Amino acid sequence: MERIYLDFDMDVPRYICTVCKHCTSTMGISFGRIKDRGCCYYYPKFELIHIQRMSKTKEGLKTLNMIIDYPGTVIYRYYIHVKGFFDHKTYKENYNKALEIMADKGIEDDTMFFRACAFVESGYGCKLPPRYRSSVCNLFICSDIEDHSTIAEDFKPYERERERYIRWEKWENEGLAHILAKQGCDLLSDFHRSIEILQDIPLDIYEFKKLDEILIDK
Numbered sequence: 001m002e003r004i005y006l007d008f009d010m011d012v013p014r015y016i017c018t019v020c021k022h023c024t025s026t027m028g029i030s031f032g033r034i035k036d037r038g039c040c041y042y043y044p045k046f047e048l049i050h051i052q053r054m055s056k057t058k059e060g061l062k063t064l065n066m067i068i069d070y071p072g073t074v075i076y077r078y079y080i081h082v083k084g085f086f087d088h089k090t091y092k093e094n095y096n097k098a099l100e101i102m103a104d105k106g107i108e109d110d111t112m113f114f115r116a117c118a119f120v121e122s123g124y125g126c127k128l129p130p131r132y133r134s135s136v137c138n139l140f141i142c143s144d145i146e147d148h149s150t151i152a153e154d155f156k157p158y159e160r161e162r163e164r165y166i167r168w169e170k171w172e173n174e175g176l177a178h179i180l181a182k183q184g185c186d187l188l189s190d191f192h193r194s195i196e197i198l199q200d201i202p203l204d205i206y207e208f209k210k211l212d213e214i215l216i217d218k
């Protein structure tokens with residue numbers, strides 16, 4: 001039976017849904033060149049808390065370098081945004097098919113079927129270790145699954161804990177931005193100095209609530 005459960009990668013929480021391995025959800029539809037990418041059409045944003053985590057180990061720094069070397073990466077004062085792949089050719093060819101799905105499912109974004117994240121590998125998933133992914137990536141479950149009648153109620157504690165965690169991360173990010181600002185530094189003005197400062201700040205750990213596994217009766 002399929003299930004949803006909570007897992008950790010070095011204290012970093014993530015929700016695992018076993019259905020994702022053979023995704024048939026609306027968000028998993030791709031008309032672009034990159035197929036079988038699940039809902040990884042998202043262009044991830046790496047906030048200071050994620051960058052701080054990466055700054056702590058050799059492997060993390062390697063991941064950070066890979067992220068900043070990507071051509072679609074834009075560095076902002078307190079976060080990094082990675083603009084992934086957009087298939088302009090199939091957008092023109094398959095736009096009407098996308099419109100049909102949008103009308104049927106009440107979707108407003110006409111680009112999602114043609115996009116792919118820079119770090120997704122078709123049929124494999126994400127190339128980044130979970131501990132360095134954004135929380136959107138680690139804690140997102142699509143509405144086709146979340147709203148499924150057999151799990152909607154059981155999923156509520158997952159939703160509540162996700163909201164609490166996101167609030168905690170926001171608080172941490174603001175704190176880290178404040179520390180950088182006090183030292184007259186940010187990712188845009190001096191990237192390497194900012195990383196050194198983040199490296200010296202101890203990592204705070206969030207006590208994620210234990211959550212019962214959910215069985216999905218599909």
Ligand code: SF4
Nearest residue numbers: 020023025038039142
């Ligand atoms: S969360 Fe939904 S859309 Fe994303 S991979 Fe899983 S089943 Fe597919």
Ligand code: SF4
Nearest residue numbers: 040117119120126137
């Ligand atoms: S960073 Fe990884 S998990 Fe997040 S959207 Fe990209 S491929 Fe998917």
